[in-house]
Amino acid sequence: MSLAHAILGLLQQEERTGYDLKISCFDRCIAHLWPADQAQIYRTLDKLVEQGWVTCTVKIQHDRPNRKVYSLTEAGKAELIRWLQCPQPLPTIREPLLMQLFFAAQLPNEAIIQLLEQQLAAHIEKLTECEKIDLPALGDRCASREQMMQRLVLELAIRREQTYIDWLKTAINVIGDVDI
Missing domain, CATH: 1.10.287 (Helix Hairpins)
Structure with missing residues (x-):
């Protein structure tokens, strides 16, 4: 499993900003499964955009900084479906x-x-x-x-x-x- 697939799954639910992914999803929803810090999320989003699995739209805000909103592409949906159907190896556990x-x-x-x-x-x-x-x-x-x-x-x-x-x-x- 990779952070990229977690982000694809979250963007499948709805388009989000990197901040939304961090605060609403990783911190509140899936932290018990897959923790991620803000820098990791933004680096991964950049890679997903490069791969064509995610698009980024800048939404202009006059009273605050502009927002980059990320959404899943058809290629991203296909990758998510492919990954969802792949058996996963047992995790390496380090305690x-x-x-x-x-x-x-x-x-x-x-x-x-x-x-x-x-x-x-x-x-x-x-x-x-x-x-x-x-x-x-x-x-x-x-x-x-x-x-x-x-x-x-x-x-x-x-x-x-x-x-x-x-x-x-x-x-x-x-x-x-x-x-x-």
């Missing part, structure tokens, strides 16, 4: 905390527990953010197809965070019970 824990036998238990508790707090915060996302429940007949797809993804993100939280609590208890 710095797990590497620390793997080598942490030389640390006192209190130091290890402190690391785990910091991660626990971060995962609880992320779970809380995911749970705040307002999407219809699975099986809600009033929900659109798009909302159901988004809800399915959100459910996995919530379960992943809850699993990590449960594991961290177990690890804290195990290390707290070990006399070294």
Whole structure:
């Protein structure tokens, strides 16, 4: 998966500015799936325009800076459809905390527990953010197809965070019970 495909998918929903993509989409909607900073988004938009997958229209504003509004082209739609139909490889997961824990036998238990508790707090915060996302429940007949797809993804993100939280609590208890 690339940032480009995420942007194509978001522009398929509606035309947007780079700022709209950052604030309304990446920060509020899909940060739990694919984070991106503003510079990455603008660099990718420039590449998408060069590839002919996105067009950019400048909208003149008299009281504020002009806005560059991006929209999907037919070629961009075709690329998005192609990508949506491609199976994806399993992601390479890099977990710095797990590497620390793997080598942490030389640390006192209190130091290890402190690391785990910091991660626990971060995962609880992320779970809380995911749970705040307002999407219809699975099986809600009033929900659109798009909302159901988004809800399915959100459910996995919530379960992943809850699993990590449960594991961290177990690890804290195990290390707290070990006399070294």
